[in-house]
Amino acid sequence: MMSTLEPILAKHPFFKGLEEHYLRLIVGCASNVRFDIGQFLFREGEEANNFYVIRRGRVALEVFSSERGPITIQTVGEGEILGWSWLYQPYRWHFDARALELTQAISLDATCLRNKCEEDHDFGYEFMKRFSDIIIQRLQATRLQLLDLYSTR
Amino acid sequence: MLPQPYVVQRVRRETPDTYTLECVPPTGSDGIPFAPGQFNMVYAFGIGEVPISISGDPAEPERLIHTVRAVGQVSKSICKLKYGDELWVRGPFGSHWPVETIAGKDVVIVAGGIGLAPLRSAIYSLMHHREQYGHIVLLYGARTPHDLIYRGELEQWRGRLDNSVEITVDSAEPEWRGNVGVVTTLIARATFEPSRAIALVCGPEIMIRFTVLELQKQGMAVEDIYVSLERNMKCAIGFCGHCQFGPAFICKDGPVLRYDRILPFIGRREV
Numbered sequence: 527m528m529s530t531l532e533p534i535l536a537k538h539p540f541f542k543g544l545e546e547h548y549l550r551l552i553v554g555c556a557s558n559v560r561f562d563i564g565q566f567l568f569r570e571g572e573e574a575n576n577f578y579v580i581r582r583g584r585v586a587l588e589v590f591s592s593e594r595g596p597i598t599i600q601t602v603g604e605g606e607i608l609g610w611s612w613l614y615q616p617y618r619w620h621f622d623a624r625a626l627e628l629t630q631a632i633s634l635d636a637t638c639l640r641n642k643c644e645e646d647h648d649f650g651y652e653f654m655k656r657f658s659d660i661i662i663q664r665l666q667a668t669r670l671q672l673l674d675l676y677s678t679r
Numbered sequence: 680m681l682p683q684p685y686v687v688q689r690v691r692r693e694t695p696d697t698y699t700l701e702c703v704p705p706t707g708s709d710g711i712p713f714a715p716g717q718f719n720m721v722y723a724f725g726i727g728e729v730p731i732s733i734s735g736d737p738a739e740p741e742r743l744i745h746t747v748r749a750v751g752q753v754s755k756s757i758c759k760l761k762y763g764d765e766l767w768v769r770g771p772f773g774s775h776w777p778v779e780t781i782a783g784k785d786v787v788i789v790a791g792g793i794g795l796a797p798l799r800s801a802i803y804s805l806m807h808h809r810e811q812y813g814h815i816v817l818l819y820g821a822r823t824p825h826d827l828i829y830r831g832e833l834e835q836w837r838g839r840l841d842n843s844v845e846i847t848v849d850s851a852e853p854e855w856r857g858n859v860g861v862v863t864t865l866i867a868r869a870t871f872e873p874s875r876a877i878a879l880v881c882g883p884e885i886m887i888r889f890t891v892l893e894l895q896k897q898g899m900a901v902e903d904i905y906v907s908l909e910r911n912m913k914c915a916i917g918f919c920g921h922c923q924f925g926p927a928f929i930c931k932d933g934p935v936l937r938y939d940r941i942l943p944f945i946g947r948r949e950v
Contacts, residue, residue, distance in 0.1 A: 539867075586859065596853050600860040605868055626856050663864075666889070670861040671849045675883040676792035676822040678696075678750045 531556050531632060538579060540607055540656055548649050555638035561585075561625035567608070568619045575617075576633045577609035583629025588622045600667070601626065607660055612636035613653075680916070682722045682767035683708075685743050687760050693746065693828040697793060698758045699734065702743040702766050710741035711771065715778055715800035716907060716935040719770030720915045721745060723756035730912040730930070731757075732797035733771060737804055743768065746796040746828060772915045774935045776801040776879055776905060785813040785871040787899075789890050791820045791862050791882025795828055797907045797934070798881050802836065809841060813876075816843045816869045820862025820886070823848050824855050843870060862886065866893040873898030881907040888946055891938055904938040925950055 532553045535541050541549060559578070561567055567578060567585060578585075584603045588596045599621065602608045608631070611619050617636070643650030685702035692698055704710040713733050722728045729751070735744030745766075749758040760766060778801055786805060790798050805815055817836060821827045827846065837844040845865045847858035858865065862882070878899060880890050887906050894904055910929045913921040917931035925944035927933060944950045 584856075584858070598851055598853070598855070598859045600864075601847075601858045603858065603868060667861050667864050670863065670885070670889060673885060674822065674849070675861075675886050676820075676826060676849070678748070 531558070534581070535579070535632065538605070540579065540660075544652060548652060551642050551646075551649065552634065552639070555635040555642070557633050557635075559631050559633045561629045561631070563625055563627060565625050567623040567625065567629075567631075569622050570619055572619050573617060574609065574611035574619050575636045577607065577612050577636065578631040578633055580604055580606050580608055581630045581632060583625060583627040583631075585629055586624050586626050588624055590622065596622070596624075600664075600671075607657075610657055610661060612640070613657060680769055682720070682728075682769045684765040685768050687762055687764045687766055690761060693830075694826050696750075696758075697746060697748045697826075697828055699744060699746045699828075700757070700760060700766060701735075702745075702768075704741060704743065710743060712740045713737055713771040713800075714775030715804050716775040716797055717771035717773050718797075718912075718915075718934060719743075719745070719768045720772070720912075721747075721753075721757060722767035722769070723753045724765070724767060726756050727753040728913075729753045729757075730772075730909075730915060732800075732907070732934075734796045734799045735803075736807075737800055738807060746793065746799075748793050770915065772930055774933055776804075776907075776935055777877070778804045781877045782808075782811040783813065783875070785876040786815045787866075787869060787871050787876050787878040787894070788815070788817045789819075789862060789866070789878060789880045789882070789894075790817070791886040791890075792822065792826065793828065794880075794882030794886075794907070795819055798879060799829060799832070801879055802832075806836075806839075814843065814871050815841070816845075816871050818845050818847075818862055818865040818869060820847045820849070820865070820882070822850070824851055824857075845869065861889075863889050863893045866890070866897060876903060878904040879906075880904060884908070884945070901939040901942060902937065905935055906938055906941070907934045908936060908941070909934065 586598045587600050590596050687702050689701040718730045718732045720728045721731045731745045734746045747754050747757050749755040851859050910922045912930045913919045915930045917928045922929035
């Protein structure tokens with residue numbers, strides 16, 4: 527497993543520039559997973575035990591409304607990172623994540639990684655820098671979505 | 680510069696407020712040649728004139744195609760035209776997408792909403808000479824799936840193995856299985872070589888600014904990014920000054936402009 531995932535993770539932009547021994551730490555917490563169409567990767571309120579590097583497919587981040595049914599907030603696709611609730615207490619998912627297509631991903635164990643971040647703060651800082659960048663990107667994109675740019679005034 | 684009457688041959692409803700009109704020129708005329716990205720001043724008789732990009736194929740100037748969104752009195756009037764009605768037109772005006780000078784490059788086309796309309800003529804030109812270009816990527820964003828225009832063409836372009844077409848919407852009903860999110864989120868995943876790519880961008884100005892930021896983040900230079908701007912245009916020939924944008928007139932120096940030339944002015948409230 528390690529020899530298969532290490533080169534895949536090493537090439538991923540999220541892990542670019544990460545020192546080799548850190549990458550090996552991460553690979554130790556990684557596993558291949560797959561989700562069929564309609565299958566949930568996680569549900570709102572569940573413990574956030576991992577995050578995902580999507581290799582193939584598309585996942586909808588949804589919130590369920592009793593009046594409107596499931597509402598897709600955004601989709602996450604090939605090459606993107608899914609999930610940051612594992613980093614922050616109470617370590618619970620805020621939304622549902624459901625596979626819109628057959629989805630293959632690398633799952634990274636949250637408890638394993640949080641422990642490693644606590645043991646090695648330099649490693650933890652590298653992770654926080656990378657996740658901060660993703661969170662900022664998603665926030666900016668969400669702000670643009672809220673602007674409703676295409677409507678007529 | 681006098682308007683000429685074209686005859687409406689076909690009207691297609693793209694979305695609840697957007698229509699594509701296909702027109703033929705006056706009898707005995709072959710139609711006026713145009714370059715992709717140019718616009719006409721389209722006149723609703725007795726009401727007024729608006730600038731509308733030409734959305735047809737530059738290789739077929741005898742078919743004049745305009746896609747119009749009904750937002751004001753003039754455009755609403757134009758959208759009510761039917762087969763056999765007259766559409767008064769003067770033009771074409773303005774600068775064009777540089778399709779003839781970008782051979783060998785990857786082409787990244789980013790469109791938002793009705794911004795796909797000014798880009799459609801460029802896409803036709805690129806497809807006619809497909810072998811001259813590298814990767815061609817079309818990234819298109821709209822408000823909802825119901826607001827997507829040119830659905831038939833999108834499927835055709837998507838069906839070609841030598842193109843990439845990615846579509847996203849800002850919000851969607853549960854039946855939608857595609858991307859949800861703003862169009863800028865598609866750029867990082869797109870397949871193109873930033874050092875040898877040209878970008879053609881059209882849509883709301885805020886979308887254009889953030890698209891350019893994302894393209895730069897991927898390694899593109901502003902000199903390689905072309906945008907089509909929309910401002911209030913009246914005379915269309917650089918006399919009235921309504922469309923002045925810094926030192927440029929959108930009607931004459933634009934609407935297609937290289938981004939490095941407008942960077943000092945775009946987003947500035949005083950301009």
